[in-house]
Amino acid sequence: MSDEPKVIDARNTFCPGPLMELIAQMKQAEVGEEMELLSTDKGSAEDVPEWINKVGHEVISNEEKDGVWRIRVRKLK
Amino acid sequence: MRILIIGGGMGGTILGNNLARRLKGELKSGKAKITMLSASDQHMYQPGLLYVAVGQMTPDQLYRDQRGLLEPGIDFEVDPVEEFDLDNNRVKTKAGKTHEYDILAIATGSRIVPEAIPGLAENAEFFYTEESAVKMFKRLREFEGGKVVITVGVPHKCPMAPLEITFMLNDYFKERGIRDKVQLHYTYPIGRTHSLENVAKWATPEFERLGITYETLFNMKEVDGKNKVLKSEEGTETNYDLLIAIPAHKGMEVIEKNNLGQSGWIPTDRHRLNMEGRDDVFVLGDTTNLPISKAGSTAHFEAEAIAENIASMVKIGVPVRDYDGKVFCFIEAGKDRATYAMFNYQNPPDPKPPTKAVHWFKMAYNQLYWASARGLL
Numbered sequence: 001m002s003d004e005p006k007v008i009d010a011r012n013t014f015c016p017g018p019l020m021e022l023i024a025q026m027k028q029a030e031v032g033e034e035m036e037l038l039s040t041d042k043g044s045a046e047d048v049p050e051w052i053n054k055v056g057h058e059v060i061s062n063e064e065k066d067g068v069w070r071i072r073v074r075k076l077k
Numbered sequence: 078m079r080i081l082i083i084g085g086g087m088g089g090t091i092l093g094n095n096l097a098r099r100l101k102g103e104l105k106s107g108k109a110k111i112t113m114l115s116a117s118d119q120h121m122y123q124p125g126l127l128y129v130a131v132g133q134m135t136p137d138q139l140y141r142d143q144r145g146l147l148e149p150g151i152d153f154e155v156d157p158v159e160e161f162d163l164d165n166n167r168v169k170t171k172a173g174k175t176h177e178y179d180i181l182a183i184a185t186g187s188r189i190v191p192e193a194i195p196g197l198a199e200n201a202e203f204f205y206t207e208e209s210a211v212k213m214f215k216r217l218r219e220f221e222g223g224k225v226v227i228t229v230g231v232p233h234k235c236p237m238a239p240l241e242i243t244f245m246l247n248d249y250f251k252e253r254g255i256r257d258k259v260q261l262h263y264t265y266p267i268g269r270t271h272s273l274e275n276v277a278k279w280a281t282p283e284f285e286r287l288g289i290t291y292e293t294l295f296n297m298k299e300v301d302g303k304n305k306v307l308k309s310e311e312g313t314e315t316n317y318d319l320l321i322a323i324p325a326h327k328g329m330e331v332i333e334k335n336n337l338g339q340s341g342w343i344p345t346d347r348h349r350l351n352m353e354g355r356d357d358v359f360v361l362g363d364t365t366n367l368p369i370s371k372a373g374s375t376a377h378f379e380a381e382a383i384a385e386n387i388a389s390m391v392k393i394g395v396p397v398r399d400y401d402g403k404v405f406c407f408i409e410a411g412k413d414r415a416t417y418a419m420f421n422y423q424n425p426p427d428p429k430p431p432t433k434a435v436h437w438f439k440m441a442y443n444q445l446y447w448a449s450a451r452g453l454l
Contacts, residue, residue: 012422013368015236015404017272021368023296024232027325028340047268054294054311 005034005072010041018044019051022073026057029075034060037071044069078109078391081168081176083158084184085115085143087123087450088362088376092182094452095384097148100391104150109391111150112176114168116157118143121207122446124373127238130204130213131245133412134443139207146450158185161335163358180357180387183343184380185332187234187363187371191324194230196300201322204242205234216319217249222258223318226307228297230325231266234363234371237418239263239323240271240280241409246321247287248412261288262315264295264307275427276408276418283410297322326371328364342366347422348399350383359383369422370404377449378403407439415439 008025010018018039025035037048042064048071049059060072080096082089093113103109120143128134144153160169167177189205191198202213225246229239243263250256263270263284269277270284270291284291296310300320308314327333328341337343337352344353345365352358361383362376369375379400386396402422409415410431417435418426448454 008368010368013402014420014425015273015370015418016232016368017267018368019267020231020272023266024325027231043274050268051294051311055296056312 005036008035008037010044011038011068012040014041017041019047022048023051026073026075031075031077034072034074037069037073039069039071040067042069044071048073078103079177079179080109080111080182080387080391081178081180082111082113082182082184083168084186084362084364085113085117085120085153086184086186086362086376087373088186088364088380089113089115089182089184090120090143090146090450091377091380091452092184092361092384093151094146094148094450095381096387097150098452099384099388101150103391110152112152112154112178113147114154114156114158114170114176115143116155118155120146120450122443123205124235124446125443126204126207126210127235127241127245127409128443129207129210130242131217131249131412132214136207136211141447141450146447148452157331159331161331161337163337163352163355166357178357180359180390182359182361182383182387183332183337183352183364184360184362184376185329185364187326187328187341188330189324190327191230191322193325194297194299196302197297197322197324200300200302200305201228201320201324203322203324205324213321217246220259220319222255224260224262224316225319225321226315226317227261227263227321227323228295228307229265229323230297232326232371233323234326235406236272236370236372237276237406237408239265240276242321242323243289244283244287244411245409247289252412260290262317263289263291264309264315265291265293266296268293273418273420273426273428275425279416279428279430326363332364338366347402349386349396350379350400359387369402370406372404372406374403374405378405407435407442409436409439 125139204210271277332341361379382400414431415436420426
């Protein structure tokens with residue numbers, strides 16, 4: 001388990017967008033690896049946890065500060 | 078100043094030609110030299126593969142001789158790079174030749190990796206290569222009815238392709254008079270029908286109007302070809318009679334082998350477009366790891382920004398321009414209507430209802446592309 005997760009900076013991007021970026025990165029991550037997604041799309045606060053939960057990974061934290069959502073997740077399988 | 082461009086696709090070609098025009102005097106005086114190394118002597122108009130897959134174009138219409146597209150001042154060699162030695166500003170090619178540079182631009186592109194999903198390569202049709210697009214069209218011609226499933230890997234080149242092929246299939250089967258015997262079922266990795274919210278807002282009611290069913294939050298996991306079932310990471314599955322896939326992509330193997338970037342994507346500064354940590358190496362097109370569309374227009378606009386910057390580095394020693402994230406994508410909404418999406422890092426797209434005029438403009442662009450590649454458009 002890493003204290004410094006891999007950061008996916010998807011701020012100010014629309015296509016393919018934050019969730020699609022996260023999906024791509026999760027596919028090449030190791031089981032147990034943590035990642036932190038940065039997004040300026042308020043939709044990420046809901047659609048990222050929705051996908052993470054549906055697939056069976058883990059949302060560690062989901063915080064917003066100054067218009068930037070920081071969503072930390074862990075790959076579980 | 079020795080400028081070395083790796084890759085003769087859309088990005089590398091526009092960059093080379095734009096740069097050659099800007100540095101005409103410097104090339105003539107010997108102050109600058111531009112060399113391009115490519116894996117092929119042919120240049121393919123990749124967006125045309127979509128039309129090959131539905132019988133609207135033939136493969137021969139997609140190619141031009143690469144040398145003929147380039148400004149005379151560019152030294153072009155068909156000799157792909159195998160080793161990058163960025164610390165010593167040199168590369169080594171397949172033929173064993175070493176090229177030294179002062180400024181390097183990497184535009185090696187991407188490739189499909191259907192083999193990453195068990196069963197996909199053997200059981201799905203796709204259209205990202207000439208061979209597969211022709212094969213897909215032959216399958217379509219033989220298809221007399223049943224369930225057609227469209228499925229999408231991540232990441233993929235051309236973000237509009239999943240929607241475009243779906244709408245074009247709808248019209249293809251309609252034209253053959255068998256649309257009522259075909260169920261079109263679209264699947265997509267995130268929770269709406271397209272990554273761009275405004276595009277999804279347009280596409281979803283279009284699907285409903287045309288009787289196209291869809292399932293979102295669907296990421297391919299494996300294909301059971303024997304039972305004709307596609308399974309998702311999310312635990313769902315759908316049966317099919319004909320499976321059409323937009324496979325996931327990776328960057329080129331040479332990038333991975335040289336440890337320039339995970340999965341073949343090179344870490345790139347989103348505004349300056351230089352490889353992270355290296356001011357003398359630029360990256361463009363699909364090769365970057367930027368979270369923006371892997372599309373020809375992205376490569377085009379990046380190439381223009383990089384050309385301006387390299388030219389100014391030759392002339393005044395520093396780059397002058399930031400890339401603003403500009404992307405422009407046509408969206409075919411069937412065989413005779415289209416719209417478009419234009420956006421950058423700050424402004425989301427707002428696509429208008431499809432029209433015949435935009436479709437015909439896209440048809441014209443399929444020919445105008447060759448002027449674009451020459452850096453004239």
